[in-house]
Amino acid sequence: MNEVRIDKWMWATRIFKTRAIATEACKKNRVMINRVNVKPSRMIKEGDVIQVRKPPVTFSFKVLKLTERRMGAKLAQEYLENVTPREEYEILEMNKISGFVDRAKGLGRPTKKDRRELEQFTGDDDDFDFDFDFDSEEE
Secondary structure (H helix, E strand, O other), rough: OOOHHHHHHHOOOOOOOOHHHHHHHOOOEEEEEOOOEEEEEEEEEOOOOOEEEEOOEEEEEOOOOOOOOOHHHHHHHOOOOEOOOHHHHHHHHHHHHHOOOOOOOOOOOOOOHHHHHHHHHOOOOOOOOOOOOOOOOOO
């Protein structure tokens, strides 16, 4: 086995949960070899460096061995080497710390957590006091 399809290899080494997701990532230009986007049918060989963009981070893996068969997570480490730069992991850590939700302005309704944080920030967490009584009836 000199060459293997990139989508099969990424699935087999557990970079992606399913082969369909690996194929979709290739079609969406999220998988690159030497900064060139590749199709799912692209054949890879030992020594290739694959970049996989899973926003906000771009992971890099060096192919150590080839396989088409899915394996356990412990065995997968023999088939790839993670060569992702430290800066990429720092970006991931900053995202976790900031708690920023990637939602475009004006799209979607704020969550309860968003509302509570806004109320805490503005100091507007009082209950509303009404000047009138709902139960009284005028006769």
